[in-house]
Amino acid sequence: MSEIHKIHQQLMNKEITCTKLVQDRLGLLKQNTHNTVNSLLDETALALAKKVDAKIESGEEIGLLEGIPFGIKDVYMVQGTYTTASSDLLKKYKSAYTATAIQKLLDAGAIPLVKENCDSFGHGSSSENTIFGAVKNAVNPSLVGGGSSGGSAVNVAKGFTVFSIGGDTGGSIRQPAGYNNVFGFKPTYGRISRFGLMAYASSTDCVGPIAKSTEDIRIVLNAMSGKDVKDQTTYQSSSISKESVLNTDAIKTVGYFKNFINNDAISAEIKADFLASIEKIKAKGIEVKELDFFESDTLVSTYYTLAMAETASNLSRLDGTNYGNRIEGDNLKDTYSITRSENFSEESKRRIVGGNQVLSQGFSDEIYLKGLNLRDQIAANFEKDFKEVDIILSPVTPNLPPKIGDSLKDPLAMYLSDAYTVGFSLGQLPTLTIPKGTATGLQISAAKNNDELVLQFANFLNDLI
Known part of the structure; x- marks a missing residue:
């Protein structure tokens, strides 16, 4: 059931006012005990x-x-917030401009309520690496909310x-959605x-929605969606119609990676x-095929090799000179060193050091170039697989959400x-978490640019499971 359609009808029929809708949701955000809020955008929201x-x-x-209240992970620029x-x-930085994806939602009339808690700079899979306290799981508050977009999912x-x-x-929307x-x-x-999204690993960073349908x-x-002159990696895509995603007859074959399932992990x-x-x-x-893929350890090490390298490069600009919380040292080099040592989280420092x-x-020849080569092999493997199957199905996570505190120890x-x-991130493929099939959901992937097919199969599974 679409909540957007439902609220739209209620607003049009004058069953509720937009002001009351926004006030109610702001009230819930203020009272919430799940640590999902970094800052509320209440004045802006009520004015809109x-x-x-x-x-x-x-x-x-x-x-x-128009009038639909939404949340924004606190890695997106929104002017004046x-x-x-x-x-x-x-922690004291105010955006000078607004991210393209967020601006498009504002242009469509959606109302931003909150900047949401997440792992610092997207570094983490649990939303515990944050100065605002660990995000608590929506189902069981003693468990992690998942990450890095934990606040958004909760x-x-x-x-x-x-x-x-x-x-x-590398999974920062899909994993917390599953949790x-x-x-x-x-x-x-x-x-x-991606313009206006703080860069973590530029070759796999993606903007995406979390919702209930x-x-x-x-x-x-x-x-x-759409091409943006400020992001050279964007392309023009056609709109996906409501009717097309209800047509589930197009999917004849589904594959899954047997080494994901026949695995001790x-x-x-x-x-x-x-x-x-x-x-x-x-x-x-529907025909189901078992597929061969890289071992999950290989995928994880390839992804983290490249992601750490890219984040070390992307975060080198944060030295307290142009922006950020500067801590003065005895000289310029000392100032850089203290500013970065004191202000980055343990996890961010681990990734920057690993990346450098x-x-x-x-x-670089031994590790980084090998990582790039493996990424090409992974992409080629996907191309081969999608000649045989329409959809690849996999679990979202190998295990249930851990208790808060456990991930920080390990x-x-x-x-x-x-x-x-991470494999689907390295392949740059459209991938959706659907909260069905396992305790942390199922993951649906299709070939590049086949986003519509993913949503079609999600509708099929929704009715089936």
Whole structure:
């Protein structure tokens, strides 16, 4: 059931006012005990709601997204708001401009309520690496909310926002969506502009929506998509219609990676549930094929080699000179050193040091170039697979969400929790988490630019499971 359509009808029929809708959601965000809020945009939100009410009062038509309250992961620039990336370095930083994807939603009339808690600079899979306190899971507050877009997923799951905009580099939308039983979509790389999203790893960073239905995902995806002169990796994509995603006859074959399932790392419960879902798909007359893929350890090490290298490069600009919380030392070099040492989280420092290591002389040929070569092999493997199957299905995570505190003690375990998401990031493929099939959901992937097919299969699975 689409919440966007429902609220749109209520506003048009004058069953609710936009001001009351926004006030209610702001009230829930203020009271919430899940640590999802970095800052509230209450003044802006209420001013925008007033305008929507005035339009409705005067009998004007309003767009589908007009007046719909949403949340924004705190790594997106929104002019005049604090954009902290949940870090000490940027905790007082105010954006001078607005990210393209967010601007498109504002142009469509959607109302931003909140900048949402996340792992600092997107570094983490649990939303514990943050100066605002760990995000608590929507279902069980003693567990992590997932990451890095944990606050965004929890806000949607709890009904604090109608949808939220997360960021996905190696699974940061899909994994928290799975942990909190909501839908999360990483579109094809380049479908949505990255301009105004703080860069983590530029070759896999994607902007995407988290919502409670595939229809809401489709609406928000269409609003944000398109070519942007400020991001050279973007391309023009056609709009996905409501009718087309309800046509599920196009999918004849589904594949899954057998080494994801026949693996010591996967919990018995998730494995059994995944295989049961596969049987249900077979029973509907769809051909299911077992596929060969890279070992999950190879995927994780390839992804983190490249992501750490890119983040070390991207974050080198944060030295307290142009922006950020500067801490003075005895000289300029000392100032840089203290500013970065004191203001970056342990996890960010781990990734910057690791990234500089793999890019350094003597190591770059040995490690970084090998990583680039493996990424090409992974992309080629996907191209081969999608000649045989329409869709690849996989678990979102090998295990259930950990308790808060556990991931901080074991960073390697946290990296390995991304085993099933990072491959699709390296392949730059459209991939959706659907909260069905296993305790942390199922992941649906298609070939590049086949975002529509992913949503079609999601609708098919929604009815089936």
